[in-house]
Amino acid sequence: MAKRAGSADLPLHGGRVPPWLAQRMTRLGAVMVEAIVREYGRDELLRRLAHPFWFQSFGAVMGMDWHSSGITTSVLGALKRGLAPLAGELGVHVCGGRGRHSRATPDELTAVGLRTGLDGAALAQASRLVAKVDSAAVQDGFQLYLHGFIVTDEGRWVVIQQGLDDGRRQARRYHWLSEGMTGFLDTPHAAIEGRGQGEIVNLADRRAEASRRGQLALLGDLGPDGIAREFARLEPRPAAAGAQPLLPHLCLPDRHEVRDGDVVARRLHGNLAAAAERGPVDFAELLLVPGVGARTVRALALVAEILHGAPCRFTDPARFSLAHGGKDRQPFPVPIAVYDRTIGVLKSAVRGARLGCHEELAALKRLDDQARRLERAAGGPSVEALIAEERRESHRYGGRSVFGPEPPPGPRSLGERA
Structure with a gap:
């Protein structure tokens, strides 16, 4: 049975x-989706x-x-465009x-x-x-405006949809996974994302089965007068015993800047240390892109963690913005040169996997494995110091945001690589 994840x-x-x-x-x-499918399979991608x-x-x-809630729209749009030419080969189809x-x-x-040949x-x-x-x-005050449906050749699927509450300037994202589902009205969600704001009506919760039966009985047997009498008899009741415990809750603030408290420092230091240690071994000699x-390998360490x-x-999640920055210049402008070289490394690895050579994909996995080993003891700069360094070097990496190209801060050194 699918259930909420957070x-x-x-x-x-x-x-x-x-x-x-x-x-x-x-x-x-x-290219990231293709790497996941080739390494772990389509079902794992859906999970x-x-x-x-x-x-x-x-x-x-x-x-x-x-x-931002905009991640939902932009990621689904990117996957729909990027996977369309690969749908026949990968067996993954993005709709909505x-x-x-x-x-x-x-x-x-x-x-x-x-x-x-699936039952369209x-x-x-199912989509409807x-x-x-x-x-x-689920009546929680959010009006749906986005519905993405991703289905594989086996007929298994994931749905990601999002609603908004204009008054509160908030969004809520709902995740569904077909794996293990036995119905649409018995706690079917893989996750619902949004701020807890008091009681909501959720008739899709398994604990609401009695309520659903009662509503049908009221409509069929009592008629309007009977419903009015039942309503008058209602009294506040204490919370039911055995209520669902609190799930992990990711609280994303309104502010744009990334701060120390948004990032698990030991994980970040593990990523940085693994990039410094594995880079010369696995990338300069193996991938030869x-x-x-060093800066590209640092980005690849974070990409490798997404893959593995x-x-x-x-x-x-804020930690992963330190790979390629953000379009609004937070935590720093997008380093175009680094971004393009990340894509180049991944394409080279996936191209090799298509031909039966998995060594380059294995190098990415070793990078992630090393980050986890090193994070117990690795040290490094604070988040603020790392962001400040990225902004100083942004022009050298082709930094760009919605405000335009990043200007140089002053004299720059030549002959260095991203």
């Missing part, structure tokens, strides 16, 4: 993803997408605002999106069924039911 607060932010970042997110997202902490970290490492694209989801799933009508029905549960059965230097890390590793 929750998070997501502040609403306006604006669009600039084309220079959207194109790179498409390329990076596609990760259904994990709210992993999903937020995935968006952060791609250069989106690390704490925001606004009118969400309403087209059933038709897109029907088309997937025609191409793959059943998938379309998921949307109905989160818009009608032109221009790869366990769920418990993603409680601090």
